[in-house]
Amino acid sequence: GQRGMKCTTRGWQAGESYSDCLTQKQCCEVMSHAQSFPLFPALGEMESHMFECVNQAAVHEELEDETRRLCDVRPFLPVLKLVTRNCGRAERLLDSKIGVLIGKGLHELDALNDQEVKDFRCKMFRISEERMQQIQMMTFSEWVQACYSPQLEPAAVTAITAGVNDAPADLKVIIHFDQSQDSASLKVSLSCTPNELMEQALKKWLTTHGSEDAVWRGQYILRVSQCLEFLGGDHPLIQYKYIRSCLQAKDTPHLTLVHTSAVKTMFDKEISAIGAVVSRKSSNPPLPLPPKRRAPTTCVWDVPKPFRIVLVKGSKVNAEETAKVQVRAGLFHGTELLCKPAVSNESSGRSEHTWKDNTLEFEISVCDLPRMTRLCFAIYAVMDKVKKQKSTKNPHINKYQTIPWVNTMVFDYKGQLKTGDIILHCWSSFPDELEEMLNPIGTIQTNPYTENATALHIHFPEYSSHPIVFPPFDKGRGVKKFYMELKEIMERDPVSQLCENEKDLIWTLRQDCRETFPQSLPKLLLSVKWSKHEDMAQLQALLQIWPKLSPRDALELLDFNYPDQYVREYAVGCLKDMSDEELSQYLLQLVQVLRYEPYYDCALTHFLLERAQRNRQIGHFLFWHLRSEIHMPAVSVQFALILEAYCRSNIPHIEVLKKQVEALSKLKSVNELIKLGTIKNTRSKTKEAMLTKEAMMTCLRQSGYSETLSDLHSPLNPSVLLSDINVEKCRYMDSKMKPLWIVYNNKLLSGDTLGIIFKNGDDLRQDMLTLQILRLMDLLWKEANLDLRIVPYGCLATGDRTGLIEVVSSAETIANIQLTSSNVAAAAAFNKDALLNWLKERNSGDALDRAIEEFTLSCAGYCVATYVLGIGDRHSDNIMVRSTGQLFHIDFGHILGNFKSKFGIKRERVPFILTHDFIHVIQQGKTGNTEKFGSFRQYCEEAYLILRKNGNLFITLFALMLTAGLPELTSVKDIQYLKDSLALGKTDEEALKQFRQKFDEALRESWTTKVNWMAHNVAKDNRS
Structure with missing residues (x-):
């Protein structure tokens, strides 16, 4: 329907209705109305104005792109403000497009009073212009590649x-x-x-x-x-x-x-689009040159004074008036505490707090502070019973009271020791979520929601009349001995702890490590005394001559435990040897470890942007991995800066991605319409379904929807072109969040259709991680000459609890196969012939033999994968089979042993699903076919041993995801499940014995699994 809009230009308001209007039309009408006002000439040219609104995310959005419909803009209130921009129209349009595309207006970045942001953007502008000029020089074949x-x-x-x-x-x-x-x-x-x-x-x-x-x-x-x-x-x-x-x-x-x-x-269209931008930019004034004379500085290693800070005050501290509030501060390098935490005196008060003896002095000298030192704070109220002051032990605190915490770097992005006053707006966590109440693994960004956040005002004192800076590296040399002991230490998994004697040994033999165990670099780094600047200098020299690690081994060095700038630059140097295919395999983790980077301008950011610019497929997924988390306050600015840099260096890609963002916005609107319809029609389910589906189809046929949803590259796979929606085949699914089942016609191949599922309200990031690991398992098995027919279908998180899932063609759930063959839902799970008969109906002769072999191989692959990853909540509705015989799992809401429970008892007591009807298919319907079942068991054991050989890689990949915010992957304890399932630390013989016991257990418990499936079939009869 139509809706009234108020267009304001410095106080003047005019009501205007619209339905599908373009912003260009609205602007013309406002200027037309404004002609009747005496100060109209002061407005100037219409082209120098544009609308601004507050969008659904409560953010000011500039509507420079006049081809956008107002219904696509979706302002929070029916109010548009006419504003003037000083820069040229072409620059405004590009800025506006980038802002809409990345989900954060560039004027928000312009408004940040942060020199690091300004310097990073300035540098990226220059690099993006150089990149555009390089693309202009590309040959046609290079562009296609x-x-x-x-x-x-x-x-x-x-x-x-x-x-x-x-x-x-x-x-x-x-x-x-x-x-x-x-x-x-x-x-x-x-x-x-x-x-x-x-x-x-x-x-x-x-x-x-x-x-x-x-x-x-x-x-x-x-x-x-x-x-x-x-x-x-x-x-x-x-x-x-x-x-x-x-x-x-x-x-x-x-x-x-x-x-x-x-x-x-x-090709010509893209090159001309780049040409227009590059020629425009060349007319811009050059960037200012840096000053020739550098101001005098002091080397941090020449400052032997103890490091200290001053607590000025705490404000908006949510504590009772009688509570005693303390501040705890710790200096960390990665997760290593550099010295004993410092604790303030107690302070009383409800909101505003100051502390006597407000200087906190640490037991470490300024000269021994590593370059990447983090200063971590926690503010907490102490219970009356405890009177100990300045205790470094955990005090008695109320575990139900959230603790404000905040982190900041000791050196700024230029390597200069911070001085002066700073206000840190805190985040909140419950005490049991934090070790020592400090959160070194947390973000160094302060809370942007400053209105209600606890604020800690601190002061960094000056130790010299000149700025104190971190120096370049020096050189060092070690000695040799104890080869066998060193070898044993080096073979341990990445999360194993090293004792102090072992650390000392590794550091003493660092040259031997370089020559004999170059892959041991992560363990050497954990053995460095980061609180001794002499050791740091020697390590930096050693890194210059350390042999390159394989990209897979180098991934571990991007973990939070290795914050040193030189180490991370070394790791990125190793990653440069990755092929595009290998980089795509690990891109999810590489985006997440950007959270560990304390400064915007870092080697990893440059590496990802460079590779994304060279390969558009990588650029596509880099964009979506960043864009899907732009709403998270801890990474919002960082990810927006990287997205802006990518867009400016890939101008032709902007329109392609913009089309996808707009299409997803439309699908979200359709989903919300369906949810609203199902709520209103709860009395009659049949009537509800009919009315809501009709409303959905009517909506998809509207020109505003059909145009936006047509002719776009699939976010799941950018090489797939989604031409137009086959509305008759579209539907919504009958689960809580009402996912949309959207069917597209394939423009490139007549008669072909493609299915995607749009989800709104479910976090798909855990599914995305699980499917990525399945893809890696598939690759490792193939490298070992074992192809287990894994089906790692496409899955992509695109925003806050929104995303897409690929529909696998010619596939059906086990539940539906069983229910179709039986009139009684309770009996369906016990019909062991149902699955084999279903395959027989779709395959005959040699094709049936191939289908059974496909089933056997894929069943082995998923049995091992679900066991190793601890994938829970397995039932007949989330295991599917293709008509070709491939079995595969869907819906990975529970991993790492986090199984659903009922009445406090875990519903699943078996390590993986192995039912009689699966065995019936594997044995070709013959009860005594032990040869076929023996082959199946052999596939499982071989697959398991291959994964064990690569156990450290899996540990590393999950460790790199620890700060992603996944509910079932929050600490190193969660990764312990992987260590146990892969039996890391045991011999192959011991591990195989453990796996065989689990295999036999699953075989014995297959009847129990059937009972569970029967209950599921009765509860949810999916037959249409």
Whole structure:
């Protein structure tokens, strides 16, 4: 319907109705109304004005993009303010687009009175302009490789030619010709390259179309028919993921020969868009040059005085008037406490607090402070019973009272020791969530919600008349001995604790570590006395000559335990050897460890931006991993700065991503409409479903929705083009948050459809992590020549409790398969033939044998994966089977052994799901088929041992996610489950014995699992 808007320009208001108006139309109408006012000439040109509103996130948003509809803007109140901007229109439009795209207006960043933010943005502006100039110099083939690069399997994986025993020697490929309806069938070798395949296809084309077309030779490019993925490079066909997936599914690959002129049109459009921006920027004044003469400074190592701070006051401290309030402060390097915490006197009062003897002195000299020292505070009220002052033990506090805490760096981003007054607005946590009540792993950003936050006013004293700065590195040298003891220490897992004697030994033998155990660098770093600046200097020198680690080993050095700038720069240097495919595998963790970076301008940020600029697929997922958490106050500014830098260096990508953001906003509106409809119609479920689905379909057909939701790249996979919605096939799902089941037509392949599930109200980040780990397990198994047919479907968190899930085609839940074969829900779970019969209906002869083999392999893979990861809440509704036989799991709401319980008792007593009907399929329906079941058991054991060999990698990846805010991954204790399930610290024989016991236990308990499934089937009969 229509809605009244108040357009204000310095006090003047005019009511105006709108439905689907563009902001451009509204601006014209306001200026037209304003002509009747005496000061109209003072307004100036219409082009120099734009609207501003307060959006749904309570943030001022500038509406520079006049093509946006007001219903898409969704202002919080029907009020628009006309404002003037001084900079040019083109710059305003770009700023506005970036602000809308990243979810944070750039004027908010402009308004921050933070020199670090200003310096970082200034540097990124310069780098982005250089990057745009580099893109302008790209050749067409380089551009295709950067924007539409194919997905490749690692070269090692190609040893498994097709992953099945009966893999064909030759590959049958259907080639479509883009400029006609013709197609051709070719048989080529699996080792054939795309260029060789193209040459054969063109020869076949020329035999039927005559030699006059011979001039087109060399002017084609090979594309996967169903998506925007071009097969370039000299890799064998078997290495392309699309080709492998077709072989595994026994499908014939469909490729399309596209004339390069069609793709060059896209290339020219992007280059011209960049040209307009770069030429505009070149007219801007150059950045100011740094001063030639540097001010005199003092080296921090020349200041032997004890480090101290002054507590000025605490305000808005939520404590009773009779309570005694204390401040505890600790100096940390990573998680290592550098010296005993300092504790203030007690102070009384309700809100405002000051402390006598307000100087806190630490038992460490300024000269021994590491570059990345964190100063961590906690403010707490002491119970009356305890009178001990300045105790470093945990005092008796009210565990139900939240504790304000806050962290800050001792050195600023330039390496200068902080001086002067500073106000720290605190965060809150409960005491049992914090060790020693201090939270060194927490953010160094202060709470942006200052109105109600506890504030701690502190003063950093001066120790010198000149600024005190951290120096460059020095050199050091160790000695050699105790080889065997060192070897044993080096083989431990990443979260094992080292005793002081072991740390001393490692530090003494640091040169031996470099020469013999280069992968031991993380343990050496944990052995450094960070409170001794001589040791720090020696370590920095050692890093200059330390051999490069493999990228997988280097990941551990980005953990919170390794905050040193030189260490992190060394780790990033190792990551530069990663291929794009490998980087994509670990991108989720690399984004999360940005939280550990205390300064905006760091090596990891530059590395991620550089690789994202080189490969648009990486850029796409970097954007969404950052954008999905922009609402989190602790990372909002940091992630916004990185997103802005990415957008400015990838101008053509802005429109592509903007379209996705707008589409997701529309889907959220549809979901909210459905939730509202189901609440209103709770009396009649049938009537409710009919009315609400009708409303959903009507909504999707509206032009404002259909246009926004059409012709966009899928956020789940940017090479997939979602052309238009097949409204008749869309529906909403009958779970609490009413997820949307959206079906798209595939524009590139006629008759093909693609399904996505939009969720609003569920946090998909844990699912995303679990699926990423499943993808890694699949890769590790393939590298060891074991393909277990894992189905790690797409899943992407896109915002605050919103996200998308890929629909796996031709798949059904175990529950629905069982219920379809039985008229009684209670009996369905006990029908052991249901699953095998379902596969028989869809496969016959050799195809059935292949389907059973697919089922056996995938069942083994998921049995091992669910056991190792402790995936809970497994029932017949979240285990699915494809018609090809592949079994796979969905919905990973409980991991690391956090199983659902009822009446305080864990519902699942078995390590993984292994029911009689699964065994019935594995044994091909023959009760005594021990050979097939023996193969299944062997697959499980082999898969388990492969994961054990890579146990440290899994520990590292979960440790890197500790600050992501996932409810079931908050401390090192949660990772202990992985250590136990992988039996790290035991021999392979001991670990295999433990696994076999769990396997036999699952086998014995299969009847209990069936009873649980029966109860689930009765409670939730899904038959439509």
